[in-house]
Amino acid sequence: MNVSGRLPGRPLSRRTKTSVIAVAMVVTVGVSTAAAWGSTSSTPAASGAVPLTRVVPQPASVQTKPGVAYTLSPGAAIQATAGSADAKDAADFLAGLLRKPTGYALPVRSVPSSTTPTGVALVLGGADSLKGAEGYQLDVTSKAVTIRANKREGLFNGIETLRQLLPAKLESPKPVGGPWRIQGGTIKDQPRYGFRGAMLDVARNFMPDTGVKRYIDDLARYKINYLHLHLVDDQGWRIQIDSWPNLTKIGGSTGVGGISKGYYTKAQYKDIVGYAWSRGVTVIPEIEGSDHQQAALASYAELNCDGKARELYTGFLKSDEGLLCVDKPITYTFMDQVIKEVAEMTPGPYIGIGGDETQNRSAAELKTYYNKVGPLVQKYGKKVYGWQESAVGLDPATTTTELWGVGIGDDEVIAAAKGGAKVVMAPSDHAYIDMKYNAEKPEYPVGNTWAGTTDVPDSYNWDPKTVLKGLPESAIAGVEAPLWTETVFGMDQLENLAFPRLLSIAEIGWSPESSHNWDSFKTRLAAQGPRLREARVNYYIAPEIPWPSGS
Numbered sequence: 001m002n003v004s005g006r007l008p009g010r011p012l013s014r015r016t017k018t019s020v021i022a023v024a025m026v027v028t029v030g031v032s033t034a035a036a037w038g039s040t041s042s043t044p045a046a047s048g049a050v051p052l053t054r055v056v057p058q059p060a061s062v063q064t065k066p067g068v069a070y071t072l073s074p075g076a077a078i079q080a081t082a083g084s085a086d087a088k089d090a091a092d093f094l095a096g097l098l099r100k101p102t103g104y105a106l107p108v109r110s111v112p113s114s115t116t117p118t119g120v121a122l123v124l125g126g127a128d129s130l131k132g133a134e135g136y137q138l139d140v141t142s143k144a145v146t147i148r149a150n151k152r153e154g155l156f157n158g159i160e161t162l163r164q165l166l167p168a169k170l171e172s173p174k175p176v177g178g179p180w181r182i183q184g185g186t187i188k189d190q191p192r193y194g195f196r197g198a199m200l201d202v203a204r205n206f207m208p209d210t211g212v213k214r215y216i217d218d219l220a221r222y223k224i225n226y227l228h229l230h231l232v233d234d235q236g237w238r239i240q241i242d243s244w245p246n247l248t249k250i251g252g253s254t255g256v257g258g259i260s261k262g263y264y265t266k267a268q269y270k271d272i273v274g275y276a277w278s279r280g281v282t283v284i285p286e287i288e289g290s291d292h293q294q295a296a297l298a299s300y301a302e303l304n305c306d307g308k309a310r311e312l313y314t315g316f317l318k319s320d321e322g323l324l325c326v327d328k329p330i331t332y333t334f335m336d337q338v339i340k341e342v343a344e345m346t347p348g349p350y351i352g353i354g355g356d357e358t359q360n361r362s363a364a365e366l367k368t369y370y371n372k373v374g375p376l377v378q379k380y381g382k383k384v385y386g387w388q389e390s391a392v393g394l395d396p397a398t399t400t401t402e403l404w405g406v407g408i409g410d411d412e413v414i415a416a417a418k419g420g421a422k423v424v425m426a427p428s429d430h431a432y433i434d435m436k437y438n439a440e441k442p443e444y445p446v447g448n449t450w451a452g453t454t455d456v457p458d459s460y461n462w463d464p465k466t467v468l469k470g471l472p473e474s475a476i477a478g479v480e481a482p483l484w485t486e487t488v489f490g491m492d493q494l495e496n497l498a499f500p501r502l503l504s505i506a507e508i509g510w511s512p513e514s515s516h517n518w519d520s521f522k523t524r525l526a527a528q529g530p531r532l533r534e535a536r537v538n539y540y541i542a543p544e545i546p547w548p549s550g551s
């Protein structure tokens, strides 16, 4: 990894970040991606079944039954445990994945859980040996494929594994011929961490709901279970709030470089949340603060300390003027009403309250702001999710904090963790998937470098429990892959940064620590190439990966 612009182990300075990204900005706008679509016409042959060991993220335990296989037939049905909406949802999701490429009818049938599984069966409950809500057992015999789980989450996780055991052409958006054969055996699986997130910044560059849904599809494949949606930043306010309509009318009217403007109506946001839920992904909406708030400060004069509206901001990174007025009571009336409306349309447990880049604030100001805003989230029945800078002012017992770097308030994060806070690990030099892969293509403007370049081995070779010395291991909730979008214009560029590094973060978050092994990962990752290609995901053909020919 080539770390430029900072000393290892030292705080990352804002000046460094701003200047590096400002250079990127000059060449970014209007340049299309150096995409690696790969051929869409070549379909890999599917005579042999996929080995049960060829899954990302690597399952906890795999037992193969040599010589046994199940072949999905045109007359097969999907059985779902009767009386359970969750089993029905999971069965509908699976049917949706299978029907188009196979061309089979695959009706969903509700059956008592005691029914002998035939065809493809989703059985909810009774999987007592599985730990936690997310575990599942997948059994493949010549007669049936059975996924057993105790909770909804487990069924969805089992389906994502099953999906990878079918030929790559399953991912084709068009009908293709079989055979649809699955290797016999048993997989028993559960995650290392319950939180495996991806953060998407729709504030710097607005992404329409169709793009967000596509990213949700991308995430669900690899058992990422949280989508952290960064809805507010200096450059744009992206969520309709009825009590403060100018936030979107004015604050949503621009973006970085004045290019990608827009916002989600409440109906669109709810639709995104529902779409995610029906794929096993929970949305965490984030309303930034105390800084990065220029879009709001441009929308309402009264939110500014001097009572004068700020200009809209279309630059890169942080504006120096996006600071909410922490001493004015109206700031908290505003946040109360915004959080209330966001909570009302968010079924998931968390609301993000930001904390991004607050280095210009005094500890007293941060305490004032987060002491007041944290309880508002709880008042509306949600749990507080914040970047590490916010930990200083939040009640640790009820907070989840996201760590992006070492050397920025380490003591506060450790103290919060000791007080009960949960910590999500997203070290910028490994997990930030908006960093460039390498410095060899200066003409390729997409991506940042302030945390160094991050090739695929860099994204894989790290361990959440050794990132911050002194952090109790028990406090670690999981991992996240943030994708900031100052340099990212459109889905092709976004997917090219996310794939394949997102798979590294997914495996670190899911697979047992003892199974982490680069050589094993890179081989399994290579086998994802044809799948991603079939799904038209614009992944980066990283040179370290032994992609099959044609990738």
Ligand code: TNX
Binding pocket: 017, 317, 318, 355, 356, 357, 387, 404, 428, 432, 434, 448, 484, 485, 486
């Ligand atoms: C840092 S690290 C940020 C974001 C930028 C990102 C670009 C952190 C919490 N904030 O404001 O978008 O760098 O990589």
